[in-house]
Amino acid sequence: MREMIIIIISAVLINNIVLSQFLGICPFLGVSKKLSSAIGMGVAVIFVLTLSSLLTWLVQVFILDKLGIGYLQTIAFILIIAALVQFVEMVMKKNTPDLYKALGIYLPLITTNCAVLGVAIINIQKSYTVMQTLANSFGNGVGFTLALILFAGIRERLEEADIPESLDGLPIALITAALMSISFLGFTGLL
């Protein structure tokens, strides 16, 4: 249990997927203009990340490793993630229309989120057990959401701020992201 908590805290704060490992930058910049959409995207990522990591772990351990074809990892994982997202979308549309409406447009976006593939591969590289995999993926999802929400909050305020014209828009967002990344380095000595 103690180990799980350490993995989760490490994933959320110390090795934050966006701000320390620089994965999933695309949705981080793309879906962070509004707080509400940032929350929707974040929750969808937590959900998909945990589920896809479990499935990729199973495929890696029981199919790829057994047959000695570990080099197919990347393409197999992409296949799994894409299919899973589609599947989840269909199930949600049928069974939980409200949740589908809330997450709807963000789900297909996640297929191309490199954070999902990155976390799946990191889980294998660190040879985690299935429980550790779940903890790590969930933690990374929370870390992504945290970074996204913080960033969206800052960007909403930046909208109102008097920014030099040449920096208005994406440039100031990139500078902000860099400063956030530096500040997250402060968590390095936490554990």
Next chain:
Amino acid sequence: MIYAVISLAVLGAAFGIVLGVAQKKFAVEVDPRIEAILEVLPGANCGGCGYPGCNGYAEAIIAGTAPINMCAPGKEEIQKQIAAVMGVEAAETTVRKVAQLLCNGGRDRAAFNYEYEGIQDCHVAATMFKGPKACSFGCIGLGSCVKSCPFKAIVMGPAQLPVVDDDLCMGCSACVNDCPQHVLKLVEVSHLVHVRCSNKEKGKIAKDACTVACIKCKICEKNCPEGAISVVADAEGGSIAVIDYTKCTNCGICVEKCPTKAIEKSLPLATECAQNKDITTGQKPSSCQQCGLCH
């Protein structure tokens, strides 16, 4: 090598089958008419109908909670197409409305209390004593309406007052809802005479603030042959000349009589058309000879 090919093929096939089955099993019946209506709608998502975007409006039509004549940008053409999809007769033709600015106090006419150099946005400026102009009712002139217009129908004029292009305005009311001073109003396109002032202060105060202010002299009220214009008092003790558009015949007598020129007759499409007597529809007459007088 052979394992790699087989295992990937099996994985792919397995996911294919699972997705295929899921597609059937979890199929959600979506009313095909929603798609059909969505294709007809302009897709500007202006929100003028009061529903969240064109999609929301299409769903509301199917659910039976919205009438089919709510789409202002779509005009009658789209209403007919929706009617065709829904299998009902088109309702009576919707009257096209355009936004009118009820203020004429540009930089050259209005007095200023202070010079505003903050963020160039009416909402921000409005928080400081209702804007820099001495008239606290008038247009602030920083162009928030220009930004809010989804159809790019509003531009800033030379006197820092927004100018609405009647041809481009779709009557979606995005600017009307956005304006912090509430000086924009949707008026049917056939009405040409407007009181271009919103100042409800007494005549002397209004006149000091702006040279084209309504001074509540009631001359327009006395001269109107139809009784269409009157100085109306509101609950807070202010008053202003208001036109009853159901009675106004665009005769323009009030425009001539108004001592401060607060009432204006706008010259939209075809008002000076030599060919056509019925210019009230705002449409070019069939007899149009492209004389160019109307523009």
